[in-house]
Amino acid sequence: MSSSITVTAFAKLNLTLDVLGRRPDGYHELASVMQSLELHDVITIQVTDGETEVWCDDPDVPSGRENLVFQALDVLRQSAAFHSGLRVEIAKRIPVAAGLAGGSTDAAQVLLGVNYLLGLGFTVRQLVEMGSRIGSDIPFCLLGGTALACGRGEVLHLLPPPPAFNVVLAKPQLQLSTPRIYRLWDELGCHRPPASASMTAALNSGIRERVLEAMENHLESVVMSEYQEVKELKARLLRLGAEQAILCGSGPTVAAVVPNPETGAGMVEDLTQAGYHAWLTHTLV
Ligand code: C5P
Numbered sequence: 001m002s003s004s005i006t007v008t009a010f011a012k013l014n015l016t017l018d019v020l021g022r023r024p025d026g027y028h029e030l031a032s033v034m035q036s037l038e039l040h041d042v043i044t045i046q047v048t049d050g051e052t053e054v055w056c057d058d059p060d061v062p063s064g065r066e067n068l069v070f071q072a073l074d075v076l077r078q079s080a081a082f083h084s085g086l087r088v089e090i091a092k093r094i095p096v097a098a099g100l101a102g103g104s105t106d107a108a109q110v111l112l113g114v115n116y117l118l119g120l121g122f123t124v125r126q127l128v129e130m131g132s133r134i135g136s137d138i139p140f141c142l143l144g145g146t147a148l149a150c151g152r153g154e155v156l157h158l159l160p161p162p163p164a165f166n167v168v169l170a171k172p173q174l175q176l177s178t179p180r181i182y183r184l185w186d187e188l189g190c191h192r193p194p195a196s197a198s199m200t201a202a203l204n205s206g207i208r209e210r211v212l213e214a215m216e217n218h219l220e221s222v223v224m225s226e227y228q229e230v231k232e233l234k235a236r237l238l239r240l241g242a243e244q245a246i247l248c249g250s251g252p253t254v255a256a257v258v259p260n261p262e263t264g265a266g267m268v269e270d271l272t273q274a275g276y277h278a279w280l281t282h283t284l285v
Pocket of ligand 1: 026027028029030134135136137151152153178180182
């Protein structure tokens with residue numbers, strides 16, 4: 001059996017994010033149509049004789065127990081007693097703390113990779129259950145593609161992919177706390193009509209304009225009411241030629257659907273000069 005494996009961990013975009021209410025466990029009931037983006041991290045997992053180590057080439061990513069990959073390995077060890085050491089190396093390309101599930105996708109791929117490498121024999125359904133204990137986006141990241149995620153994110157329904165979208169991601173220099181954004185949603189009472197059913201219908205129709213119209217994130221008005229920078233960024237993306245622009249997860253990145261890669265490349269240049277971090281990517285089928 002091979003003693004190392006290299007896996008690709010894709011970023012996630014919420015095409016919709018409906019917050020339906022606060023649950024008794026403090027989490028929020030969600031309905032979200034999630035989509036994989038081509039932007040990805042590359043992860044090498046190696047079986048060793050030593051301790052478990054997680055290393056990332058981006059100094060902003062924690063390499064200790066706060067790293068979701070470390071937590072994923074702990075959950076796996078609780079479910080299957082294996083004694084091998086593991087060294088995980090992450091080449092980070094997905095922006096960190098950005099609303100793109102960068103940590104969750106790494107954890108998901110490590111669950112899949114170690115399961116394969118050590119022949120643990122867990123089904124994807126079992127890995128989804130394990131992953132959901134440590135992060136709400138991990139279940140979707142285990143499947144990838146296009147899916148409606150309900151509950152806390154652990155109930156998944158596969159959907160047809162949207163027509164291919166070129167996407168510009170732009171991140172302001174802001175650190176947002178996800179728990180705080182959900183608390184603000186509670187305080188502000190930002191109830192809005194859910195958009196995921198319209199998105200599901202739009203995806204089933206295959207009509208690009210319907211998909212663009214149905215894109216909505218309930219956390220966007222919460223974040224924009226507190227952070228003028230995010231509001232300005234969205235307006236800037238629309239001015240630069242975006243067909244649609246939407247907050248990613250709980251922010252602070254804003255994703256813009258652009259008509260073609262050339263327009264996207266021009267936008268990335270403009271945004272970089274204006275002091276934002278920006279990337280051009282596309283949806284993954
Ligand atoms: O699961 P995850 O680590 O992504 O969640 C981060 C935080 O976001 C949670 O601790 C919780 O405060 C909030 N959250 C929530 N409802 C969800 C997902 C996340 O309230 N469905």
